[in-house]
Structure formats: structure tokens, C-alpha cells
Amino acid sequence: MTYHQPDNPLKTQNSKLKTIPNPVIIRLEEISKIYGSGNTEVRALSEVSLLVKQGEYCAIMGASGSGKSTAMNVIGCLDRPTSGRYYLDGQDVAQMDEQALAHIRNRKIGFVFQQFHLLPQVSALENVMLPMVYASIPLPERRRRATTALQRVGLEHRLHNKPSELSGGQQQRVAIARAIVNQPVLLLADEPTGALDSRTTQEILHIFAELNTSGMTVVMVTHEAEVARCTHRIILFRDGQVVEPYLAPENLSHAIFA
Amino acid sequence: MNLAESVKMAVATLAANRLRSSLTMLGMIIGNASVIAMIGIGEGAQKLAAEQFESLGPNVLFVAPGNSEARGTTTDVPKTLVLADAEAIAAQVPSVKDVTPQVVSRQLVTYRNRSTNASILGTNPEFLIVRSFDVAQGRFLSDLDLKRNDRVVTLGAELATRLFGNKNPVGQPVRIKDVSFQVIGVMAAKGSVLGTNYDDYAFAPATTVANRLIGQTSPYGIEVAFISVSAKDAASVDAAQFQITNLLRLRHRITGEDDFTVRSQQDILTLVNTVTSALTIMLAAIAGISLLVGGIGIMNIMLVSVTERTQEIGLRKAIGASQSDILIQFMIEAVILSAAGGAIGTVIGIGGVLLAGAATPLQTTISPVAIALAVSVSGGIGLFFGVVPARQAAKLDPIVALRST
Ligand SMILES: Nc1ncnc2c1ncn2[C@@H]1O[C@H](COP(=O)(O)OP(=O)(O)OP(=O)(O)O)[C@@H](O)[C@H]1O
Ligand SMILES: [Mg+2]
Numbered sequence: 001m002t003y004h005q006p007d008n009p010l011k012t013q014n015s016k017l018k019t020i021p022n023p024v025i026i027r028l029e030e031i032s033k034i035y036g037s038g039n040t041e042v043r044a045l046s047e048v049s050l051l052v053k054q055g056e057y058c059a060i061m062g063a064s065g066s067g068k069s070t071a072m073n074v075i076g077c078l079d080r081p082t083s084g085r086y087y088l089d090g091q092d093v094a095q096m097d098e099q100a101l102a103h104i105r106n107r108k109i110g111f112v113f114q115q116f117h118l119l120p121q122v123s124a125l126e127n128v129m130l131p132m133v134y135a136s137i138p139l140p141e142r143r144r145r146a147t148t149a150l151q152r153v154g155l156e157h158r159l160h161n162k163p164s165e166l167s168g169g170q171q172q173r174v175a176i177a178r179a180i181v182n183q184p185v186l187l188l189a190d191e192p193t194g195a196l197d198s199r200t201t202q203e204i205l206h207i208f209a210e211l212n213t214s215g216m217t218v219v220m221v222t223h224e225a226e227v228a229r230c231t232h233r234i235i236l237f238r239d240g241q242v243v244e245p246y247l248a249p250e251n252l253s254h255a256i257f258a
Numbered sequence: 259m260n261l262a263e264s265v266k267m268a269v270a271t272l273a274a275n276r277l278r279s280s281l282t283m284l285g286m287i288i289g290n291a292s293v294i295a296m297i298g299i300g301e302g303a304q305k306l307a308a309e310q311f312e313s314l315g316p317n318v319l320f321v322a323p324g325n326s327e328a329r330g331t332t333t334d335v336p337k338t339l340v341l342a343d344a345e346a347i348a349a350q351v352p353s354v355k356d357v358t359p360q361v362v363s364r365q366l367v368t369y370r371n372r373s374t375n376a377s378i379l380g381t382n383p384e385f386l387i388v389r390s391f392d393v394a395q396g397r398f399l400s401d402l403d404l405k406r407n408d409r410v411v412t413l414g415a416e417l418a419t420r421l422f423g424n425k426n427p428v429g430q431p432v433r434i435k436d437v438s439f440q441v442i443g444v445m446a447a448k449g450s451v452l453g454t455n456y457d458d459y460a461f462a463p464a465t466t467v468a469n470r471l472i473g474q475t476s477p478y479g480i481e482v483a484f485i486s487v488s489a490k491d492a493a494s495v496d497a498a499q500f501q502i503t504n505l506l507r508l509r510h511r512i513t514g515e516d517d518f519t520v521r522s523q524q525d526i527l528t529l530v531n532t533v534t535s536a537l538t539i540m541l542a543a544i545a546g547i548s549l550l551v552g553g554i555g556i557m558n559i560m561l562v563s564v565t566e567r568t569q570e571i572g573l574r575k576a577i578g579a580s581q582s583d584i585l586i587q588f589m590i591e592a593v594i595l596s597a598a599g600g601a602i603g604t605v606i607g608i609g610g611v612l613l614a615g616a617a618t619p620l621q622t623t624i625s626p627v628a629i630a631l632a633v634s635v636s637g638g639i640g641l642f643f644g645v646v647p648a649r650q651a652a653k654l655d656p657i658v659a660l661r662s663t
Contacts, residue, residue: 078576078656099580106578117573117660121274133263134578178577 023090025186025217026052026075031084033070033240044070045081046240052219054185057212059228059249060221062237068221069190071237075219076111076188077101089185106134110179112189112220116171118163124150124174125159131182149177153207169200176207180216187211189220193227205230225252261590268590282559283599285552286639290603290632291610293545297628298611300538302620307530309621310451311523317495318388318523321347321485321502338510338517340479341464344382346509347487351501353494356384359464359482363471367460368433369421376417378434378460380467380482388488391456396428396443404463409470411439415447416457434460437470495522549632552599553639560592560647564654571651572659585652592644593637600636604629 033045044067052058060068073079074086077093086093089108096104105111118127128146137145150156153173163171172192179187189208193201205227212218212232220231228234229249236244272279323339344359361380366373383399385391398412411432418427418441427441439462447457462471468480489498502520510517564571571584579587608624615622 073657076576078660099582102575102578102580102583105576111576113660117569117576119570119573122270130574131577133267134574134580134583136260139263182578 022053022055024051024087025054025056025089026050026219027085027087028071028075029085029087031071031074031081031086033067033074033079034082043240045074047084048240048242050235050242050245052217054217055212055215056233057208057218057231058220058233058235059231060219060235060237061223061228066237067240068237070240072188072190072219072221075186076109077104078111102134106131107182108185110176110182110184110187112172112175112179112187112192114191114194116163116168116175116195118171118174118178120163123160123162124155124166124177127163127174128177128181131178135182145181146177149181150174152180152210153177154203167200168196169203172196172200172204173207176204176211180211185217187216187218189218191221191223193222193224198226201227228252264586264590265594268587268594272591272594278559279595282556282595283602285555286549286596286599286636287552287603287606289545289549289552290600290636291606292548292603293542293632293635294604294607294624294628295610295614296541296545297538297625298607298622299614299620300534300541301625302611302615302618302622304531304534304538305621305623306619307534308527311527311530317489317492319487319489319495319498319502320519320521320523320526321487321506322519322521323484324517324519338478339482339485341468341482342479343506343509344482344485346505347485347502348384350505351487351498353490353498353501354487355490356388356488357485358382358385358388358487359485360385361464361467361472361481362483363467365435365471367417367421369427369430372421374417374420376414376458376460378411378462378467378471379456380462380464380471382464384488385461385486388486391448392446393443394446395426396441398443398445399461399463404465407465407469408463409437409439409466410442410462412443412445412461413441414445414455414457414459414461416455417460418444434462435471495524546635549635549639552636553596553643556592556595556640557643557646559595560588560644561650563591564588564647564651567651568654568659568662571654572656572662575654575656576660581652584654585648588648588651589641589644592648593640596640596643597633597637600633603636604632607632 028048028050030047030049031045032043032047035042035044048067048071060071062068070079074081075088077088081094084094088104091104093101093104119130125143125146128149129142132142132145147156147159150159153176155170155173155177158166158170163174166174176192187208193204196204201224208218208220209230218231220227222228229252231249234244234247234249234252235242236247321339321343339359341359344357347354348357358381363378363380364375365378367376381399382404383401386393386398393412394415396412399410402408403410411434413421413427421427421432422430427444430441432439432441445457445461449455449457464482465480472481487498487502489495499520499522503516506512506518506520507516574584611622611624614620
């Protein structure tokens with residue numbers, strides 16, 4: 001198994017940084033997540049340790065129920081682990097209160113869901129503006145940045161359409177624009193192409209690749225090998241544990257699936 | 259997230275669900291409209307009562323037989339006031355200007371082939387002054403009429419028309435309880451005073467009424483229903499009240515409880531005000547209950563809304579909304595619903611007050627206090643009943659919320 005260029009600086013970063021190792025964005029230390037108790041206890045994650053550095057583009061794979069979503073939720077600060085430590089961009093997240101976590105979710109993390117989760121009653125532009133509402137960014141600035149984000153995902157012609165007037169791929173692109181609009185350090189996506197056909201999947205992957213090229217750290221959960229092959233690193237989960245943290249995409253076919 | 263923005267967002271959300279929002283507001287609309295209408299109309303009734311009392315005449319005192327305690331315990335009002343009491347008050351009480359006794363008897367009044375039932379008020383010439391009445395035709399009773407027990411009568415305006423039509427009644431004979439009377443005058447119309455329509459009365463000398471129509475029923479003299487007294491001026495009303503009480507206690511040889519009551523116009527006004535404001539309070543309380551029901555309606559709908567919008571709440575939290583952001587969002591929705599309902603209800607309530615003012619003799623008032631109260635109370639109700647659903651929304655776990663479909 002190859003460790004995919006873990007210490008190499010990214011092409012996009014300027015030469016000054018070449019000598020400085022990339023900072024760690026995600027540091028999971030023996031993270032466990034246990035649902036229920038007694039006989040019904042489920043260990044969704046058991047002592048997972050993981051490092052993801054800035055600028056990486058990773059895919060999390062594993063069988064259904066292996067704990068991928070649970071891990072993503074912990075990484076995305078949507079859920080708290082039962083035990084273990086989690087440092088996001090150097091900050092100890094486990095110690096934070098609800099208010100601080102909301103701030104982290106708002107500023108440091110962009111989340112893309114399989115079911116898009118757009119607000120149906122408002123336009124694409126307003127959906128993308130929403131995270132900035134919670135960041136207290138003034139309205140004109142908000143509109144400008146949301147427009148830019150939608151341009152980045154190629155939807156500058158659909159600013160004022162409501163989600164119901166957009167295709168699945170377009171809706172997911174709106175969701176991506178919403179995730180990146182606050183310039184997070186980390187973009188998380190849980191099966192972002194799970195509800196899309198192969199052509200629109202390619203569009204979405206293209207956007208992710210572009211975002212990664214421009215320096216964004218991207219972690220996504222997927223079941224599809226073609227999707228995982230577009231990333232630079234595959235993390236394999238099995239039974240709530242990381243069984244392979246640094247699988248190179250070209251070696252994916254050799255990896256054993258449970 | 260600033261407040262103006264939250265309000266804009268809440269308005270957009272509520273507008274997206276127009277029918278439900280307006281139905282939710284209905285409770286508050288009805289509650290507020292009724293608070294304002296009830297208070298406005300209640301105050302109008304109070305004013306009307308006050309005006310009626312002022313139309314009784316200035317600085318008037320009423321002396322009535324029995325007292326309020328005795329009235330509460332016995333059905334039979336003891337008749338203790340006699341005509342001589344009235345004469346004594348007039349002669350001996352210095353702060354009193356005029357005294358007029360009143361004896362009432364309901365009798366059949368006949369002119370030729372026309373007859374009707376009417377109340378015959380036995381009184382004296384001072385009645386005109388004390389009670390602020392005027393004569394339109396002919397004359398009112400004179401002291402001589404009283405002294406001589408004359409069978410003369412001055413008719414109320416309505417009674418005169420009923421018996422005589424367009425004909426001039428002055429000088430005509432009428433029969434009252436088979437006793438022949440001569441009409442000496444007709445009163446100017448006054449309208450009803452405190453529910454008594456004196457235009458439908460006939461006015462005869464107190465002595466004649468007592469002797470010929472009622473007959474003597476008291477060993478002390480000619481009984482009267484009550485005595486109206488006018489004090490010399492506003493300042494001497496209290497003195498008159500005190501002096502009349504003393505005089506009557508002496509005359510009736512009373513050592514214990516009074517067997518009569520002296521009330522000033524102000525006393526009665528206060529009493530009536532107590533009653534009407536109790537009525538206003540009761541009306542307001544009923545209206546307040548409908549406000550409460552409206553508030554519960556808002557809470558109910560907000561709870562439904564939280565359940566329905568679980569995913570939205572989860573999403574908002576996932577992209578950085580804090581608990582307080584969500585709490586404020588739902589609180590604002592609840593407050594907007596109730597305050598808007600309150601405002602609409604206020605407008606309708608004002609309309610109702612104006613309508614009641616136009617359609618009835620009530621001088622209704624649009625009370626700014628009532629409006630301020632209703633709007634702030636409904637806003638408060640929104641806050642109060644919004645807390646539970648908003649807290650429920652704020653406490654939602656983002657993952658659970660996102661997962662629910
Ligand atoms: N809220 C919960 N309560 C109890 N058990 C849970 C809960 N959420 C997840 N689990 C359990 O935790 C384990 C891991 O679930 P998770 O959703 O992380 O799997 P996954 O790898 O994302 O699966 P999939 O590929 O189907 O999405 C499963 O056994 C699941 O049943
Ligand atoms: Mg999953």
C-alpha cells in the first residue's frame with residue numbers, strides 16, 4: 001500500500017511554502033462512537049485514528065454500516081465522539097461548547113450531503129447566501145460572494161431558480177457552492193454523487209478536483225470505485241475501524257472489500 | 259445574524275405558508291378585536307351612565323326609605339319617609355335649596371274613550387328645579403295645588419300625545435283611577451333618565467296622589483317613594499347630606515341603624531362607575547381568555563412547524579446556525595404571527611367600536627391604553643407561547659434532524 005505523497009507540498013502553493021510541511025487539518029486520536037448501551041450497544045467507530053493534511057483529496061470507502069457516515073459527522077462537528085480526541089485545524093474540538101461548534105461548522109467546514117438539503121422555498125442564490133447569514137456578513141458582500149461561488153460551480157445562469165427548478169446535478173452544485181462560500185478549510189461530502197447519474201457525477205467530481213487544485217482539503221465518502229479513483233488517497237473502513245488509511249487510488253482494485 | 263434579517267427571513271417563511279399563517283393569526287385577531295371592542299364599548303357605557311346622572315340635575319341628593327343593609331335582608335322595603343319629612347328638610351336644613359318629594363302610583367288614565375296605564379308621580383313645584391325639568395305648555399303644579407289637594411295634573415309629553423293626539427290637553431279633564439283631574443300643563447320632552455321615561459308620566463300634587471289615589475298607609479303621615487333635594491351649591495352637598503341625616507334621625511327618633519338612605523349624585527355615580535367598571539373588567543377578562551386561546555393556537559402550530567421543518571433546522575445547524583440562532587428564528591416567527599394578528603385585530607376592534615358608536619347611543623371611545631395593552635399582550639403571548647416550540651427546535655440534534663425524512 002502506498003502512502004500518497006503525504007508530505008509533498010501542493011502544486012498550487014507558492015514556492016516559499018515548499019519547505020514547510022503541510023499543516024494537519026484533521027487529527028483523530030482513538031475516536032470511538034458508541035450508540036445505545038448494554039445489549040443493544042453499537043460500536044459505530046472504535047478507536048479510529050486518522051490524519052488528513054491540508055490540500056489532500058481523500059475518499060472514504062467501506063461496506064455499508066462500516067462507520068463512514070459516523071466518522072464524517074464527527075469530522076464535520078455534527079456529532080460528538082463517545083471518546084477520543086479530535087483536533088480540527090489545530091483546535092481541540094472535543095472541548096468546545098455548542099456555540100463554538102456552530103462557529104466551527106460555519107467557518108471551517110463545508111458539508112455536502114447526498115440528498116443536497118437545499119431550502120426548497122428560496123432561490124439558489126439565497127441558499128448559497130445562507131451560511132454567510134450566520135457569519136454576519138453584510139448583505140451586498142454576501143450576494144457578491146454567493147454569486148462568485150455559484151460561478152465557480154458553473155451555475156451563474158441559475159442564480160434565481162428555486163431548487164425544484166434545477167436538475168439533481170445542478171442542485172448538488174448549489175449545495176457545493178453553499179459549502180465553499182464561507183471559504184472553509186475542509187470540504188466534507190457524504191456520498192455526494194450517490195443520487196446522481198454518471199455524467200453529472202463527472203461534473204461534480206470535476207468541481208471537487210478543481211477546488212482541491214486551488215488548495216481546498218476535500219474528504220468524501222463514496223461507494224463507487226470510479227469516483228474514488230479521481231481522488232489522491234483512499235481511506236478504507238471496516239467494522240468501525242480504519243483498516244487502510246493510505247490506499248493509492250491505482251491500487252484500489254487490489255483492496256479487499258468486505 | 260441581525261434582527262432585521264431574522265425578521266425578513268421569518269416573514270418570508272410565514273408568507274410561504276399563507277393559509278396556515280393566517281389561520282394561526284385568527285385566534286389573536288379575534289382576541290384583540292374583542293379586547294378593544296369590549297373596553298371601548300364598556301367605557302362608552304360608563305360615560306353614558308355618568309351623563310345620565312348629570313342630567314338628574316346639579317348638586318342633587320336623594321333620600322330613600324330603608325337602607326342598603328335592610329334592603330339586602332328583607333323583601334319588603336320599610337316605608338318610613340313621609341311628606342312631612344320633606345317639608346322639614348326644606349324648612350330646617352340650611353344648606354338645602356329645594357326639596358321635592360316623589361310618590362309614585364301606577365294607574366289607568368282615561369280621556370274620553372282613550373285610556374292607558376301611566377305612572378302618576380306625586381310631587382311639589384320644586385320638582386322642576388331640582389330635577390331640571392321644563393314645562394312646554396300650560397303650567398306645572400303650584401304650592402296652592404298641594405295645599406288644597408287639588409285634582410290637577412301636568413302630563414308628560416308622550417303621555418299627552420297618547421291621550422290627546424294633536425289636541426291641546428290644557429284645560430281638558432282626564433280620569434285617573436275614577437277620580438276626575440284637570441290637565442293644567444304638558445312637560446317638555448326629556449327622554450329617559452336612568453331607564454325611567456318621565457315623558458310617559460303624569461305629575462300631580464303629592465298630597466292629592468297620597469290621599470285620593472293611594473290612601474294613607476303610614477301612621478306617620480303621607481308616604482313618599484323618595485325625596486330629591488338640591489343643595490345650595492356643589493360645596494354644600496356633603497354638609498346637606500350630613501344635616502339631612504341628622505334631622506331625619508331626630509324626626510324618626512333613631513338610635514341604631516338608619517331607616518333611610520341619603521345619597522348624593524356623586525355617591526350614585528361612584529356606585530354606578532363601580533358596577534360599569536366591574537363590567538368592563540369582566541368583558542376584558544373574557545376577551546383576555548380569547549387572547550390566551552389564540553396564544554395556545556400559535557404554540558400548537560409552531561410545534562407542528564418545528565416537526566415539519568426538522569430537516570431545515572438540521573441543515574441550518576450543519577452550516578453554522580447556533581442554538582440561539584434557531585431559537586431566535588422560531589421566536590420571531592411566533593411573535594410576528596401574534597403581533598400581526600394583534601395589529602389586525604386592533605384595526606377590526608376599532609372598526610367595531612366605531613360601528614357600535616354609530617349604531618347605539620353609547621359614546622364609545624377608542625382607548626389608546628387598550629390598544630397598547632392588546633398589542634403588547636399579544637406580542638408577549640407570542641414570546642411566551644413561542645418559547646416551547648423554539649426551544650424544541652434549538653435543541654434538535656443536527657444529525658438526527660438531517661436524517662429524518
Ligand atoms: N443513531 C444511531 N443509533 C444507533 N445506531 C446507529 C446510529 N447511527 C448509526 N448507527 C450504526 O452505526 C453503524 C455505522 O453507521 P454509519 O451510518 O456510519 O455507516 P456507513 O458506513 O455510513 O453506512 P452506509 O454506507 O450504509 O451509509 C451502523 O451499524 C449503524 O447501524
Ligand atoms: Mg453513510
